[in-house]
Amino acid sequence: MKVGQVCIKISGRDAGKRGIILGMDNNKILIDGETRRRKVNIMHVIPTEKTVQIKQEATHEEVKKALAGIGITLKDKVKKQKKSESTEKQKPPTTKTTK
Numbered sequence: 001m002k003v004g005q006v007c008i009k010i011s012g013r014d015a016g017k018r019g020i021i022l023g024m025d026n027n028k029i030l031i032d033g034e035t036r037r038r039k040v041n042i043m044h045v046i047p048t049e050k051t052v053q054i055k056q057e058a059t060h061e062e063v064k065k066a067l068a069g070i071g072i073t074l075k076d077k078v079k080k081q082k083k084s085e086s087t088e089k090q091k092p093p094t095t096k097t098t099k
Contacts, residue, residue: 001029001042006050006070009035018072019045020063023056032063034074 001007005021009031019033028039037060052066064074 001047002051003056004051004054004066005047006033006052006067006072007031007045007047009040009045011044012040018048018067020052020054020058020066021047022054022058022063030057032058032060033067033072 001021001024003021003023006018007021007029009015009017009019014035017034019031019035021029022032022037023030025039027042029042029045030039031037031045050070052070054062054066058066067074
């Protein structure tokens with residue numbers, strides 16, 4: 001495995017998603033791409049034969065461009081909007097009855 005190699009995550013929440021190796025430590029690698037950018041155990045990825053030219057610790061935008069160059073497009077992340085008070089469901093006021 002080397003920096004710039006495309007790999008597939010095989011475990012965890014991002015299983016089945018592709019990413020590029022951006023850095024290596026003893027038994028951990030930094031990946032980014034379809035996966036979340038994070039350090040993962042080497043045993044949790046499968047390397048592919050595809051490689052891209054990318055510098056170590058590259059930004060997400062650089063990773064996105066490199067993956068687009070080999071035909072992998074990433075979805076843009078959409079931020080969740082906070083609900084305003086007017087759109088939230090309002091509970092009707094409760095009335096207490098006395099007997």
